Amino acid sequence: MKEVPVTQTSQADQVVFWLHMNEDRQHWMQGAIQRIRNHYIEAKIVVLANAPDQAEALYALSLGAVGYSHAYATADALKEIKTVIEHGGLWLGNSLLQKLIEVSTKLTSSHADHVEGLLKQLTQREREVAVEAAKRLSNKEIARILAITERRVKAHLASIFERLKVKDRLHLALMLNQNYTI
Template identity: 35%
Template sequence: MAIYFISQGRDEIPRWREAFSDARLISPREIHARLVRGDCVWVMVDGEDWPQRVADLSRRGAVVGVMTHSPSAAEAFESLESGARGYVHALSAPEVLRQAQVVIMNQGIWVPPELMARVVGGTFRALGGRAQAHSQAEELQALTERERAVTLAVLEGHSNKEVARALGITERTVKAHLGAVFGKLGVRDRMQLVLRLSGLHAAMSDSGQ
């Protein structure tokens, strides 16, 4: 597996080089000749056509991450919609960048924690929201009443703190309920929870994605 970094700018990102010493800076034109299915490609948000580049690389079998200097929930959502599995601040610490790569290379989704709640909420609404979640009755029946309340609040894009305030419980209790929900439904994080309750999780597993 090769690691590539695509940027139309003149300067490399110092922390990217520190995080991935064996990676290669490459132009959008060069990547098409070198890309092998399963390679990891980090795309810098530095031009209007970056979503199309991400989509093309994803279709060709690359594991794609997006780097940006100005993280936003809207841009993170656009990255994931285009096929990226990760979205990170370009100035993240090297250990954070390495952790993000490990996650996306193992079929996970990486988004900065401060944006994850909003990205999850946007994804949940795009996939049908509560109506679609309630159609997965068998999944919801496996949860207690309180677990269902926490789950639906989280899926609508609320942070643990906001969920705790709305339900009159502590953040620690919210985390405990989420841990139980993840275990019962066989998911690792909020994004997988969205897919599970939208009916897409099983479809993706069946197709090998």
């Protein structure tokens, strides 16, 4: 990799570095990205590979690259990549994007199933209270919505915390809002 001198104005922070990988790929890529990052913290880096590989693409992104593509992509494709990353996006390519969507869907549904299993430990009324509490409503608001007393809301919350092994309303809200459709 040719060394680029650091300028006082750091204009290179606004450019895109296109790294064409060839041999000793991962070791070279790590060193090249580190050298660029040492001089140009905000620079955008796109890795171009002769033989693209999904694992390598993920590794490039983990090192701070914002794009990964085939080295022999068309000029139009390279322009599109540049446009996407200049607007704050990541360029992954269709096959990697589809794989990430597939994996995240499996993880999300698996974790959601786990949370659903936890919620099945609760009575119907406790589930209703838990869902309302996860919306950050006060005990008074929950009582009004569910037409029960505040004292009953507090009793349900105590039972919910114990059964789900959560410490407080915040923990409950985080668990439900991340993994359960409210």
